[in-house]
Amino acid sequence: MQNAYASWMGQLVVLQVSIGDLKVPLRGTMVSESKEAVRMRIGEGWDIDVFKTMILTVDRDKWAPSNLPGGAKT
Numbered sequence: 001m002q003n004a005y006a007s008w009m010g011q012l013v014v015l016q017v018s019i020g021d022l023k024v025p026l027r028g029t030m031v032s033e034s035k036e037a038v039r040m041r042i043g044e045g046w047d048i049d050v051f052k053t054m055i056l057t058v059d060r061d062k063w064a065p066s067n068l069p070g071g072a073k074t
Contacts, residue, residue: 005033005058012061015040017054026050027061 008030015026015038028042037049 003033004052005030005038008058009033013040014059014061015050015055016057016059017050018056019054023056030058 009032011030013028013030015028017024017026026040026042028040028048030038031041031047032039034049036053037051038055039047039049041047
């Protein structure tokens with residue numbers, strides 16, 4: 001389902017991702033969405049695609065500075 005993540009676009013988020021038996025957090029900015037994946041910017045010039053089937057949860061990055069776009073508000 002495309003657009004399921006539309007409200008998170010441009011936001012600093014933490015994805016809880018399942019990789020086999022592991023569950024790991026992935027911090028970054030959600031930049032786009034396709035039918036099967038979301039694209040995350042995890043660093044300057046570092047974009048990765050994460051399959052939607054691997055995503056367990058999406059949360060706002062509470063540790064992001066509030067002066068950045070999408071940063072946590074205190």
